[in-house]
Amino acid sequence: MENTTVSNRLANEKSPYLLQHAKNPVNWYPWNEEAFKAAQEEEKPIFLSIGYSTCHWCHVMAQESFEDEEVAELLNRHFISIKVDREERPDIDNIYMTVCQALTGSGGWPLTVIMDADKRPFYAATYLPRNQRAGLPGLLQLLPRVAELWENERNSLLDSAKQISLSLKETDRKVKGSPLTQGVLDQAFEYYCRIFDDQWGGFGSAPKFPSPHTLLFLMRYYYFQQEDKALDMVKITLQKMYRGGIYDHIGFGFARYSTDRRWLVPHFEKMLYDNALLAMAYLEAYQLSGEEFYARVAREIFIYVLRDMTDPQGGFYSAEDADSEGEEGKFYLWTREEIEKVLGDESAQRYFKAYDISRDGNFENKNIPNLTHTTDFLNKGTEFKEARRKLFDQREKRIKPLKDDKILTGWNGLMVAALAMGARILKDDTYLSAAQNAVDFILANLRRTDGRLLASYRAGRAEYPAYAADYTYLIWGLIELYLAGFNNKNLLAALALNDELIKYFWDEQSAGLFFYGLDGEQLLSRPKEHYDGALPSDNAVAAFNFLRLARLSGNVDLEDKAQKTLDYFTGSILENPVAHSFWLVAVSYQIFPGREVVVAGNSDNADTVDILNYLNSRFDPNTLIVLKDEKINQEWGGKAQYLQPMHSVNGLTTTYICENYSCREPLVGFDKLLEYDQRSDRAERVL
Structure with a gap:
């Protein structure tokens, strides 16, 4: 039974997940030096439990075991017990999840690790019941056995911990491969065709995850290769997901995944990042197809987020639980x-x-x-x-x-990107305002006094130096926000944060971004993330951002950073392209033709508005639209020399179409743009 009168050390934490365990009879510590010092002084192993507040099986394990006096007595007598919120400390989670996957062949949450006081693991598992069942060891049997081994065969456990820790340092290695070409995109497309579920949409069998970044890639593949099957897979998947129970037909928004092939029975928790990425997929499907259905689903996602997941100060909450x-x-x-x-x-x-x-x-x-x-x-x-x-x-x-009301910088960045795309594609300034409010909140409240970005905010307190994903997702959001509203401060913020990202995370010796910064807590290893799972990897998004910022700012050094990032991970991408679906988006951006379309004129001019609406109405993922608003001082324009000679002609809004560092003759007025677009063949079209 839960102890409702005595709190443990988690009572002073801000994380909703840690607070859920603050009245367990287990003498939990948060991850801090006090815990590791206690383990050393008392010569005890550490029992590490990692989860998050909306995790169903975390609740089950808590109710079954961590609220149980007998389990708590074993933990308190033989171990130092530490609780970690994986959403606050993804760096810790990443390392020990890698261990669990290596030792057991699978992973998930709750994550259970037993290790020494030097943070070196020798046992890992996921959910463990109170008593052994269905092939799973029970805590009442496991904990006494580990305590016995620690007492009598400690050196053997420590040797195992050393070997596991050494192997961690070898997992981040460059796998060499030939340069990435269209071939890797073709290979991925063919594989997706093989595993596509023609009847119910999605890829593979149950459980089914939305994997929206796969759909983002397939839409680009359709556009550039005119492969109808690519778009068919996207449309069928988006329709079938909406029709299923994974979509909340009463309150809107998507649940995390479906437990069955038909998308009928979801795992009922709702995550901010899923809804952000899915909104992007539905918006782009609307652009490609012109079918109102996709726009409506995107709008409904935004209704849910703005109604239920938005803090009064502007940030977005993390998740809603599956359980009530x-x-x-x-x-x-x-x-x-x-x-x-x-x-x-x-x-x-x-x-x-x-x-x-x-x-x-x-x-x-x-x-x-x-x-x-x-x-x-x-x-x-x-x-x-x-x-x-x-x-x-x-x-x-x-x-x-x-509701987990933590405000996470990275996940907010994704929702900012989605809302900004919604504002641009659906022509709704409500979304632009919401996205801008979230950015303003983050930049005002999730910064250290020296300006360093922080990862998590709750109850008036921001904590933990931001991780590479926080930077890359927020930069992505700022780029989209600039493209939606052409507010120069957002592009300047994206460029400044990109400089910080390189400063704290870039590997100068090899290439790529480390998971956590050089100023963060140094753990057993300093990995680089490259697989695209439920979230796109930080390195894939960074490569995409580098390419877009290079073209927006004219900074060719960022193109070089993008190329080095792609080169570093080439081997891994070639080995398993479908595990790198957002990388495929970045590769598509790099190898297929792209353009900058500069619109020079006053932003409130009717022709300017018509031209921007026309340009934004079409799906053309490798075209960047820039407004050179002649009413204001475009501060960042000095960073993009190609913008300097571009001006409106005879007071009329003028469009410049640039490709491969050269620009065509200016098109003066909206009618000239329409004439140009109508007479151009597909290879030369602006859209």
Whole structure:
């Protein structure tokens, strides 16, 4: 039973995850020197548990074991126990997850590691039950056995810990390969075709993750290679995901992943980063197809984020839990009787048919509203708008899942990028304002006094030097925010943060970015992230940012940084292209033709507005649109010499199309741009 009167050392922390464990009978420490000093002085091994606040199996392990007096007694007697929030300390999580995957062949959360006082691990696992079952060791059996080995065979455990730690230092090595060409994109496309689920969309079998950066790559492949199959895979996947229970048809937003092939039964937690990346995918699908459905889903994602995940100060919260009242998904599930009571008989009967609501239910005798059973799904959201509103209002009276209200710099950067794209593509300044507010909050509150970016903010306190991903995602967001609103301060901020990124994370001897900065806590190793998982890797996003900033600013040194980054990881990308899907986006940006389109004129001029709207209405991922607003002093323009001679002609908004460091004759006025675009063949078109 949970101890509700005595708090452990986690009570003074800010992390919602650590606070969830503050009244466990386990004598938890946060990760700090006090814990490691205690382990040395008491000659005890360390029991390290890593998770996050919205993790379902973390809750299960906590309730089953960490609130149990017998387990707590074993931990308190034989170990120094440390709790880590993986979202606050992804550097620690990255290293020990690598150990777990190496030792067991798999990973996940909660992550369980036993190690010595020098932070060297000798045992790793994920979820462990209280008592052994289904092939899993139980803590009541494991902990006494480890304590016995520590007492009687300590040298053997320490030798194992040394070997594991040495092997960690060898995992970050450059795998040489031939330069990246279109061949790697073709190889990835062919593999995606083989593993694509033609019936239900997505790739591979259950569990299914959205993997939106895969879809971003496939849309670029379609655009440049005119491979219809690439776009078909994107559209089918986006439609099937929306139709499934992974999408919240009542409150909007996507859950983290689906446990089944049909996208019906989600793992109910909602993550900020998933919704940011998915919004980008739906927005680009709208640009490519012109189909309003994709724009509507993007708008609904933004409704969810701005309503439920936005702090009054402007930042975005991290996640919402899968569980409420101790049950996974309880907040989201319905019986027919509950719906009928809200909608009335006639409206309820129509809703039952539309959203697959049965007496037996489709999940644990209850119902997840979904559209998997019907091909008539495009207008259901509009048709049942009033019913959805009533059900939403009723659902709001329920006990809600825990909201992790940490504000993470990197995840906010992704949502800033998504909202900025939404503002540009959907022509909605609401999204631009929300994105700008988030950036202003981060730059005001998540900086050290010396200006160094910080990673996490909660309850008035910002902590931990930002990681490479925090920088790269925020820079991405700032670039998109500049392209959406042409506010020069955002491009200047992106360039300044990019300089900081290189200062703290760039490997001058080899290339690439280290996971954490040279001024961060030095752990067992200093890895470089390159696999694209649920989130794109920091190095892939950095390469993409370097290429775009080089073209925006005219700084060719950044092109060199991008090339060195790609070269460093070439071998890994070639070995497994589909594990590097965002790298494929960066490679597409590098090898396919790109242009800068400079619009010179006053921003409030009607022609200027028409030209920018026209340019932004099309999908052309390798074209950068720059506004040279002649009403204001363009501070960053001095960094881009190619902008200097570009001016409006005869007071009319003038468009300059530049490619390969040279520009065509200026197009004066909107009509001239339209004429040019209509007479050009595809290879020469601006769009």
